[in-house]
Amino acid sequence: MSLSARLARSGLRLAAPAALFLFAGAVPALADLRMCNTTGSRVGVAIGYRDAQGWVTEGWWNIAPRACETLLRGTLAARFYYVHAVDYDKGGEWTGKSIMCTRNKEFTIRGIEDCLSRGYDRSGFFEVDTGEQKGWTIQLTDTPGAAPPRP
Known part of the structure; x- marks a missing residue:
């Protein structure tokens, strides 16, 4: 099922205000x-x-409640990674100030410029600083007090 179908089924709107938070380690x-x-x-x-x-932007990984997924295997090649996530069940999203290209179905997109003119959506991503570690786990949580900066 495509992301847009899942979003429609769950009632989620991508423009919904974010009510969810982040913790990284x-x-x-x-x-x-x-x-x-x-x-x-x-x-x-x-x-x-x-x-x-x-x-490059890639998506979508579908992650069950209280579960973990490996997004990229091997030693991290960058210090900074950017994340955009949507809550299929309750609505809302994790967003940030960094604008990158996405689409409603599975994708790998090269470049972050001219998203709309290239037929993609523009989405806000929040930055994760891995501190040049070899591996990193990002924890999406709905616990208040750990929110990434939002515009």
Whole structure:
């Protein structure tokens, strides 16, 4: 089922105000980028990062409540990663000030410029600083007090 169909089914609107929060931490033993969903809702996750060829955004990973997924395997190639996530069950989203390209179905998009003219959506992503660790786990949570900056 496409993201847009899942969003319609759950009643989520991508423009809904965010009511969800973030906590991030280093992973001592693994060399992967992982996402843990500590909420009671199903979430969809897109990420952005800069690799040797430039900017790339990828999505969607669907993560069950209280579950973790590996988004990128191996030693992290960048210090900064960017995340946009939507709550399929309760509505809302995790967003940020960094604008990158997305689409409603599974995607890998090269470049972050001219999203609309290239047929993509523009979405806000929040920044995750991994501190140049080899691996990192991002925890999506709905606990107040750990919110990423929002415009």
